[in-house]
Amino acid sequence: MEQQPVAIVTGASRGIGRAIACKLTTCGYSVVVNFLSRAERAAAVVAEIEDAGGQAIAVQGDVGSAEDRDQLMAACQQRFGRLDLLVNNAGIAPPERVDLLSATEASWEKVFTTNLKGPFFLSQLAANGMIRQIKEGVIPAAKIINISSISAYAGSRDRADYCMAKAGLAMMTQLLAARLAEVSVQVFEICPGIIRTDMTEIVTEKYDALIANGLMPIQRWGEASDVAEAVKALVEDRFPFSTGQRFHVDGGYHLRRL
Numbered sequence: 001m002e003q004q005p006v007a008i009v010t011g012a013s014r015g016i017g018r019a020i021a022c023k024l025t026t027c028g029y030s031v032v033v034n035f036l037s038r039a040e041r042a043a044a045v046v047a048e049i050e051d052a053g054g055q056a057i058a059v060q061g062d063v064g065s066a067e068d069r070d071q072l073m074a075a076c077q078q079r080f081g082r083l084d085l086l087v088n089n090a091g092i093a094p095p096e097r098v099d100l101l102s103a104t105e106a107s108w109e110k111v112f113t114t115n116l117k118g119p120f121f122l123s124q125l126a127a128n129g130m131i132r133q134i135k136e137g138v139i140p141a142a143k144i145i146n147i148s149s150i151s152a153y154a155g156s157r158d159r160a161d162y163c164m165a166k167a168g169l170a171m172m173t174q175l176l177a178a179r180l181a182e183v184s185v186q187v188f189e190i191c192p193g194i195i196r197t198d199m200t201e202i203v204t205e206k207y208d209a210l211i212a213n214g215l216m217p218i219q220r221w222g223e224a225s226d227v228a229e230a231v232k233a234l235v236e237d238r239f240p241f242s243t244g245q246r247f248h249v250d251g252g253y254h255l256r257r258l
Helices: 015-026 039-051 066-080 105-135 160-183 201-212 224-235
Strands: 006-009 030-035 056-060 085-088 142-147 185-192 246-249
Touching: 006 015, 006 066, 015 030, 015 039, 015 085, 015 142, 015 224, 030 039, 030 066, 039 056, 056 066, 066 105, 085 105, 105 142, 105 160, 105 185, 142 160, 142 224, 160 185, 185 224, 224 246
Parallel strands: 006 030, 006 085, 030 056, 085 142, 142 185, 185 246
Antiparallel strands: none
16 A cells, blocks of 8 residues: 655644644645644644544654754654655744844844744755655655745734744745645645634734734634635645745735735
């Protein structure tokens, strides 16, 4: 029997990552559920996937740590023997929202390490493994999908580090796409808008009002499942002659309007 394709989803114990991990199972993927803390949440995701007839393992690790990245890749190879898809979803909000003129190096280091440095070096590690496995005939092709944010281009003065890290992730997508196209690895960016997650829970009232006042053409909160559906479309190879694209999942927020 042909082995299922395998995906690593970082930050997959809750929110967008969890929705993506569970959706990939319906696409025939075995899933490595990466998480930083709250092992019980990750275990619940694995249980949900297995209850649906899929295969999954939970692997704890900080994407900002080189040692943890190595262990994540090793666990994937040991359990499944291949990697077809990396979804860089793990990300953190700044420890505190402060005006950019008061931003601290400590916050900068924490946000950039998790939101940009970690995804880049994990992608580097994954890409080298993917290239090797494609050459060996283990997998036919591969994909890397980066979960970005509208903060990549919509500036928030009290979250400068977060916005700049997400902007860097957008450029990282284009660089990787250009480098890896020749070796059959596609790279995409998915750019969520206002999505109902733990991270946005503290600003619910603010965004309720903005959405009601026409912040975006589709006047509702986005859901984690909306992002997962975009990932599904990409992994189902509906865009075989594409790479490096940004896919907006933002209710039309990115549209310029008068």
